[in-house]
Amino acid sequence: MLGHTFVSFVDNVMVGQLGTAELAAVSLGNTFVFIAMALGIGFSTAITPLLAEADTSNNFKDGKSAFKHGLFLCTVLGIALFLVVLLAKPILYQMGQPLEVVDLAIPYLDLVAFSLVPLIIFQAFKQFSDGLSMTKYPMYSTILSNLVNVVLNYVLIFGKFGFPEMGLVGAAYGTLVARFVMLWHLWWILTKKERSRRFVTQIKFFVLDKLMLKKLIHLGAPSAMQMFFEVLIFTSAVWLSGLLGKNPQAANQIALNLSSMTFMVATGLSVAAMIRVGNQKGLHRYHELRRIAISIVFLAICMAMCFAILFAVFNEALPKLYVDYDDVVNFEDNMEVIKIASTLMLAAAIFQISDSIQVVILGALRGMQDVMMPTFITFVAYGLIGFPVSFFLGKEEAYGSFGIWMGLLAGLSSAAILLWIRFNYLTKALILKSSNLKQHGTT
Structure with a gap:
């Protein structure tokens, strides 16, 4: 999961050497891509609990069916999201963003959108692999992808080794090629492993079962909306920052990129919760299900505290990675960006714990195949609590950029509390029901 965000981190650091306008353009272009990516990744999570349950039950037929239909739906969704992002490009000019930034963002967005x-x-392949507890192979592919991205960025952004100097567009080409390499590499690995080979080969792609499609859509659509609501509040922070100017927007992108990397670590734990909870659900071992989920939440909190300390201690040093101190022309802009970003890093430090709790609990609930109520909870937390706080406190006459991030804190904390209440209620109800059934069975 960290590998997805690290691609953006490399893009931001390298593009940041070109100037604050270029960094802000990456931020603005990626808002559309991140929203689309959240929908796709969220939808694909439906595959994992079904595979985990089928794996525990040794049901190869249902497992392969879940993967095949999930792969079909993800392919259709990927193409659809690419087209939607392309059609949505003109909206950039209607959002009150700096014109210089929008003009730079448009060609970058074209290529990064296709990488969706x-x-x-x-x-789809990753969630399938996770469902079989084969989590290291997607990791290998994302590592390779990041290496490819770094090399291509270097030669294409700055025009090294005889390649043309393409600037921002060079970063987009790097991302596009790296993601195709990532897909090919994971497919190749899974075809070589005995445990996964039967699933990923000899797929009758267009022979579809309506019931399985409905089941995946029933699980995947709410999960997609959960991620959509969370990513939307973060991307709204980018838009609101753009209303304050290109420097606040660039600073917001720095803080957002760094906090997204720690979020992806928590998301990895969320996947672990989804897999193990799905396993225990298949075995009807609800005491173990609850114990495992709570243990992973505790681990996430411990890691979040470490990240919070890191952000608080290095709140000024980390943003400096993104700017060029030798750029005399943009020196004043760079200093303002660092000043704003260092303040936002303190806000990011504060919400590390609530962000980690909410995403791990969401993973556990997906493992239990409970998706409708968590979707409503995320809408309330981010749409009705978080965004209004960001909007009113983020105005220039209020708290500016820091006020925007106070809204993020409010939304994440609300989500963590409400999702914990939901998880606590469901698991206790399952344990009680299981105990009652055993007692009736005994008598």
């Missing part, structure tokens, strides 16, 4: 197709298809 291999990325969402990759997610």
Whole structure:
């Protein structure tokens, strides 16, 4: 999961050497891509609990069916999201963003939008692999992808080794090629492993079962909306920052990129919760299900505290990675960006714990195949609590950029509390029901 965000981190650091306008353009362009990516990744998570349950039950037929239909839906969704992002480009000019930033963002967005197709298809293979507890193979592919991205960025952004100097567009080409490499590599690995070979080969792609499609859509659509609501509040922070100017927007992108990396670590734990909870659900071992989920939440809190300390201690040093101190022309802009970003890093430090709790609990609930109520909870937390706080406190006459991030804190904390209440209620109800059934069975 960290590998997805690290691609953006490399893009931001390298593009940041070109100037604050270029960094803000990456931020603005990626808002559309991140929203689309959240929908695709969220939808693909439906595959994992079904595979985990089928794996525990040794039901190869249902497992392969879940993967095949998930792969089909992710392919269709990837193409659809690419087209939607392309059609939505003109909206950039209607959002009150700096014109200089929008003009730079448009060509970057074209290529990065196309990279959604291999990325969402990759997610189908990744979620399948996770469901079989084969989590290291997607990791290998994302590592390779990041290496490819770094090399291509270097030669294409700055025009090294005889390649043309393409600037921002060079970063987009790097991302696009890296994601195709990532998809091919994971498919190749899974075809070589005995445990996964039967699932990923000899797929009758267009022979579809309506019941399985409905089941995946029933699980995947709410999960997609859960991620959509969370990513939307973060991307709204980018838009609101753009209303304050290109420097606040660039600073917001720095803080967002760094906090997204720690979020992806928590998301990895969320996947672990989804897999193990799905396993225990298949075995009807609800005491173990609850114990495992709570243990992973505790681990996430411990890691979040470490990240919070890191952000608080290095709140000024980390943003400096993104700017060029030798750029005399943009020196004043760079200093303002660092000043704003260092303040936002303190806000990011504060919400590390609530962000980690909410995403791990969401994973556990997906493992239990409980998706409708968590979707409503995320809508309330981010749409009705978080965004209004960001909107009113983020105005220039209020708290500016820091006020926007106070809204993020409010939304994440609300989500963590409400999702914990839901998880606590469901698991206790399952344990009680299981105990009652055993007692009746005994008598």
